[in-house]
Amino acid sequence: MRLGDLASALDLAAPAGAEEIEVRGATHQADWARPGDVFVAVRGARADGHRFIADAVARGAVAVLGEGLPDDVTCPVPYLRVPSARAALADAAATLAGHPSRGLTVLGVTGTDGKTTTSSLARHLLRSAGRPTGLLSTVGYELPDGVLRQPPAHFTTPEAPQVQQILRDMVDAGATHAVVEASSHALALDRVRGVDFDVAIWTNLTGEHLDFHGTMEQYFADKALLVQRARHAVLNADDAWTEQLIPMAASHVTYSAEGRPADWWASDVVEGADDLRFTVHGPDGTVQATLPMIGRFNVANALAAMAGVHATGVGLAELVAGLATFPGVAGRMEMADRGADDPRVIIDFAHTPPSLEKALETVRVTTDGRLWVVLGSAGGPRDPSKRAPLGEVATRLADVAVFTEEDHRDTPLVEILDEMERGAREAGRSNFRSIGDRREAIRHAVTEAGPQDTVVLAGKGPEETLERDTETIAWDEMAEAHAALALRHRAD
Numbered sequence: 088m089r090l091g092d093l094a095s096a097l098d099l100a101a102p103a104g105a106e107e108i109e110v111r112g113a114t115h116q117a118d119w120a121r122p123g124d125v126f127v128a129v130r131g132a133r134a135d136g137h138r139f140i141a142d143a144v145a146r147g148a149v150a151v152l153g154e155g156l157p158d159d160v161t162c163p164v165p166y167l168r169v170p171s172a173r174a175a176l177a178d179a180a181a182t183l184a185g186h187p188s189r190g191l192t193v194l195g196v197t198g199t200d201g202k203t204t205t206s207s208l209a210r211h212l213l214r215s216a217g218r219p220t221g222l223l224s225t226v227g228y229e230l231p232d233g234v235l236r237q238p239p240a241h242f243t244t245p246e247a248p249q250v251q252q253i254l255r256d257m258v259d260a261g262a263t264h265a266v267v268e269a270s271s272h273a274l275a276l277d278r279v280r281g282v283d284f285d286v287a288i289w290t291n292l293t294g295e296h297l298d299f300h301g302t303m304e305q306y307f308a309d310k311a312l313l314v315q316r317a318r319h320a321v322l323n324a325d326d327a328w329t330e331q332l333i334p335m336a337a338s339h340v341t342y343s344a345e346g347r348p349a350d351w352w353a354s355d356v357v358e359g360a361d362d363l364r365f366t367v368h369g370p371d372g373t374v375q376a377t378l379p380m381i382g383r384f385n386v387a388n389a390l391a392a393m394a395g396v397h398a399t400g401v402g403l404a405e406l407v408a409g410l411a412t413f414p415g416v417a418g419r420m421e422m423a424d425r426g427a428d429d430p431r432v433i434i435d436f437a438h439t440p441p442s443l444e445k446a447l448e449t450v451r452v453t454t455d456g457r458l459w460v461v462l463g464s465a466g467g468p469r470d471p472s473k474r475a476p477l478g479e480v481a482t483r484l485a486d487v488a489v490f491t492e493e494d495h496r497d498t499p500l501v502e503i504l505d506e507m508e509r510g511a512r513e514a515g516r517s518n519f520r521s522i523g524d525r526r527e528a529i530r531h532a533v534t535e536a537g538p539q540d541t542v543v544l545a546g547k548g549p550e551e552t553l554e555r556d557t558e559t560i561a562w563d564e565m566a567e568a569h570a571a572l573a574l575r576h577r578a579d
Contacts, residue, residue, distance in 0.1 A: 088183060090150050093125070094167060096182045097175060102165040108149050113179040113248055115172070122147030127176040130154065136172070152179065173277040177247040181281025184251035187258045188265070188283040191221075194395050195282070197269045197313045198290025198323075200442045201388045204380075205290055206268040207416045208392035213264050215409030216401045221257030224268040226417060226549045228253050230260040237551075247278050254282070264399065275309040287317035287336075288395040290388070291326045293441045311335055321394040323387065324349040340370075342394050344387035351394045353386050358452055367393065371403040377411045382420050382449040418548025420449070423568040429575065430456075430536035432568045436548025438465070438493070440476040443545055447484035456539030457486040459532045462546050463493025463525065464503050466554075474503055475510030482516035485543070490521040491528035493546045494554040525553065526567055533571035544568060 091105035111123030117139035120126055126143035128136035128151055137160045140151055150165045152175045169175040181188075196206045206224045213220040219231035223245075227235045238245040238253065245253070250267075257265055273279045292307055307328055314320045320336035322329045324343040333339060343349035344356075356365040363378045365386055378389050393406045415421065423432040431454070437446040443462065451458055460481050464474040481488035490507045492500055504521040511519050522528040525547075532542045544564055547553070553562035 090125075090165065093179060093182060097167075097169070097178055099167050099169065102150075102167065105150075105165060108165070110149060110183065113152075113176060113183055114143075115176050115246065117142040117146065117148075120144075120146040120148045122149075124148050125150045125152060125179055127151075127172050127179065128153035129172045129176065152176070171277070173247075174280060177277045177280035180248040180251040184255045186281070186283070187251065187254040188281070190258050191254065191262060191283075192218075192264045192285050192399050193282060194264070194266045194286045194288060194399070195269045195279070195284040195313050195317060196266065196288045196290070196391075196395075197271070197274065197310050198288075199293045199439065200445070201290040201384070201391070202268050202270075203436070204385065204416050204419050205288060205388045205391045205395075206266050208388060208410075208413060209288070209395050210266045211413050212392055212396040212401065212406055212409040213266070213399070215412060216396070216405045218264045218399075218401070219260075219262045220264040220266065221254070221260070221262040222266050223250065223253055224266070225270075230257055231262045232260065245278065247281060250278055251281060269313050271306060271309045274312045279313075284313065284317040286319050286321065286395050286398050287313045288321045288391050289314060289323055289326070289329065289332060290391060291323055292328045293439060307331070319398050321391055321398065323391065324352075325387065340394055340398070342387070342390040344384075344390055351390045353390060356383060356386055358383055358449075363389075367403075367407065369393070369397070369403055371397075374403060374407050376407050379411070379413060380415060380420060381453065382445065384445045384449065385420075418550070418564065420446070421565065423565060423572065425572060426576070428538045429572055430459075430533065430538060430540040430542050432533060432542045432544065432572065434544050434548060434564050434568060436546070436550075438462075438546040440473055440480045443477060444480050444484065446543060446545060447480070450541050450543055451484065454539075454541040456537050456541070458484070459487045459489065459536055459540060459542040460485040461489045461491060461525075461528050461532050461542065461544050463491045463495070464507060464546075465493055466495030466498030466500070466503060471503075471506065474506035475513070478507035478510030478519070479514045479516070481507075482511040482519050483514060486518060487532070488519040489528045489532050490519060491525045492523055492553070492555060493525070495556070496554050497557065526570075529567050530571040530574055533568065534575045 090108040091101040094101040113125045115127040115129045120143040126148040152167050152169050196202050210222040222229040227237045238249050315335050320339040322341050324341040324347045325345045340350040342351035351369045353365045367376045418436050421434045435446045437443040536542050547564045552559050
């Protein structure tokens with residue numbers, strides 16, 4: 088594409104000579120720039136992208152988009168002024184990729200808890216119904232072939248150029264549908280601005296990421312962008328924020344796992360050791376459903392996914408059939424292989440007080456012995472207010488809590504552990520201990536637990552790294568669980 092054509096698509100005046108300049112891509116990272124790229128100079132919290140123009144040009148950038156060139160910065164290539172650099176990055180990326188989402192039926196999923204499970208369920212239901220479907224979520228992305236891949240940069244949702252390239256890859260691989268997990272950061276920072284959403288699925292909203300959003304009201308406003316942009320919304324009638332969402336939606340249906348009046352609702356829920364059985368009441372009738380997952384809260388995720396996929400034209404019978412064959416989600420109530428004399432070890436991503444409470448209540452139902460939990464809390468400025476509540480929830484619902492590290496970054500680990508201990512002590516609890524090294528914490532819990540016990544490893548889920556001080560190390564929670572179980576056998 089010529090620079091003049093890109094400028095026209097972005098409703099900008101083309102600079103002199105723009106028709107002679109070929110543009111091949113867009114990036115806001117100078118060290119990612121390639122020959123033919125447009126460099127978008129984003130003013131961030133820590134640095135102004137304009138300071139890296141020379142680096143980007145040296146790597147082959149042929150033009151720069153920005154909100155205004157500083158007086159002390161020179162730009163040797165055409166500079167196009169835009170109202171919002173992040174919006175321009177998203178719009179340029181979508182334009183250069185050929186707007187791939189317009190060739191897909193796209194379901195977006197947002198909310199504090201349940202996004203990944205709901206996204207995976209929706210992807211599975213679509214594929215089970217014969218729709219070639221791609222997935223972009225926190226655990227990576229999939230083309231219709233179902234192979235999990237990792238984006239080139241670690242974000243809950245990648246930046247706009249990566250989002251658009253992944254969607255383009257989906258289209259080129261034959262996808263007709265896509266499920267996109269849209270985090271609040273991705274929505275607020277315009278990473279998914281260029282995605283044409285057909286259906287928005289809202290799970291819930293609880294306190295999280297307030298270091299970034301500042302207030303719950305702003306957190307809600309950022310997440311609500313998905314509902315505002317989609318043609319149709321699937322809203323949780325059990326969530327207090329839904330009342331404010333309804334006027335924002337072009338059209339909508341509701342769902343409830345708690346018996347509230349809704350278009351989709353569940354009754355007669357039976358929690359088994361390995362599955363959930365319940366009655367689904369929907370616009371097309373009432374049917375019996377089985378979901379091979381534990382955790383009553385997953386009924387809500389299943390209803391959300393069913394309602395979202397139904398909006399794309401999949402019938403109720405196909406949805407129920409697909410639900411029964413769902414393979415689960417890595418790091419979400421995922422059970423480690425074990426021997427007859429081993430405790431049950433469950434990996435779960437729960438890292439907020441509400442999600443931890445749900446996880447522990449779920450596991451308690453099917454635990455005959457003691458319930459253990461190993462957990463930490465993120466460092467840096469990432470909502471330190473949840474550390475003490477995590478300690479309280481862990482010690483209230485588990486028989487033994489082991490506090491440990493979880494991406495503490497540059498925050499002294501002792502400060503995080505002290506806060507978690509404070510939450511437990513102020514609740515009158517003493518059933519805890521702190522072991523700073525996560526590997527040692529896991530091994531302690533698994534080797535000390537009895538054969539009838541359950542050990543929940545909370546917080547990391549499927550993540551592949553652990554951020555310790557200034558170091559990022561490779562991490563595999565399931566591998567650590569299996570290593571701890573093996574150590575238990577050697578000790579015998």
